[in-house]
Amino acid sequence: MTMRRIASVRGIALALCFALLGTVPAFAGWRDDLKVLKVGFIAGDNPAYAVARLEPFRHQLQYGLAVPVELFPARSYQALIDAQASGRIQYAILSSLAYVALDQTCHCAEPIVQPTTENGARGFRAMLVTRSDSGIANLDDARGKRLAIGARDSISGRIAPYSALAEQGIEPESYFARAFETEDAAAALRSLAEGDADLAVAWSTADDPVSTTPGSGPIADLAEASDITLPPLRAIWVSELIPFGPHAIRTDLAPEARAALIDTLLHMKDTTPDAYDAVGRSFSGGFVPADPTLYRRFSGLLASVEQPQ
Known part of the structure; x- marks a missing residue:
């Protein structure tokens, strides 16, 4: 090997060493x-x-x-x-x-x-639902009706629906005949099915808000329950994806x-x-x-x- 070739190889080797030494502090630094x-x-x-x-x-x-x-x-x-x-x-x-x-x-x-x-699904949609045969088609029709809601700290059961109502200038306590708290969305839906409420909060991960697709939410869960018959439902308000x-x-x-x-x-x-x-x-x-x-x-x-x- 000529001296020029040796010098060239050594130069490359030194360059690689310096390059590696330069990367070690960057690798370990953070x-x-x-x-x-x-x-x-x-x-x-x-x-x-x-x-x-x-x-x-x-x-x-x-x-x-x-x-x-x-x-x-x-x-x-x-x-x-x-x-x-x-x-x-x-x-x-x-x-x-x-x-x-x-x-x-x-x-x-x-x-x-x-x-x-x-x-x-990256999230769920909160909603207000009613029986399909209730005659309630929108929030205007819901005035003076009974609403089953969730706990105060529940996103789907209280926070999201009340935010939507506030955007419409609706104060739930005066707008509805009664807004009463339930344990969760499943309990609210049971109140609706049993005739104790005209409207209920719910949520779903499905594209169809009232879908009974297994695993999509409380409507699907109750549709499979043996102790209750869930009536056909209609959503009168659906949130954006949460x-x-x-x-x-x-x-x-x-x-x-x-x-x-x-x-x-x-x-x-x-x-x-x-x-x-x-x-x-x-x-x-x-x-x-x-x-x-x-x-x-x-x-x-x-x-x-x-x-x-």
Whole structure:
């Protein structure tokens, strides 16, 4: 080999070494800065059990990120919001309502993925329904009727419908002959079927709001129940799509960490189903990239009515 050839080979080798040395700090830098990713979630009254249940999910995040991951169990969404807004956690598993509240608090987080149903639905639509033979075709016809609603903190059972009514200038307490609270949408529909209400709140993930497609919501569930006969129904109001709650990260998290998390989450159902089931068992469709537009629209829907504290 000639001296010129040797010099050329050595030059290439040195260039490669410098290139590799230059990439090592970039590769390790954001991990060194992050040190630990803290993931917040609602733990309920038994945090130890909840942490153990989410262990496969935590382990898979740690594997995908190549950074230690710690779980942060919270007893309420307000505690979770405060923790992410203050930077004590970088990642939170939120309801759609909690994400909107967080965004209004600090504009410091973004949704990265959201779960889906088996048929690919990213969320559900809230609605007001009546019997098809009731003679009630719209909100004007509903004046003076009896309405079965959900709990005050229920998005589909109270918050979304009342927001829509507020947009129409309707005050439920004076507009309806009676607006009475039920345990959930299924209970409200039972009141309608049994003649105790003229209207009921409900929700569905199906394109047809009153569909009985299995797994689409309480109308479908009651259609399969043996102890009640659900009459034919008509929806007189249907909301825009209300997205399922997202997994959200702080916007100051390194782009490399963001990319690694999204890649891990999008493939989790297929590659490590036990990790996915630990956190998304109620949503059999897996994670998809979050659509921020859906959460902005939902925020707009909520803007016209005072939210429960």
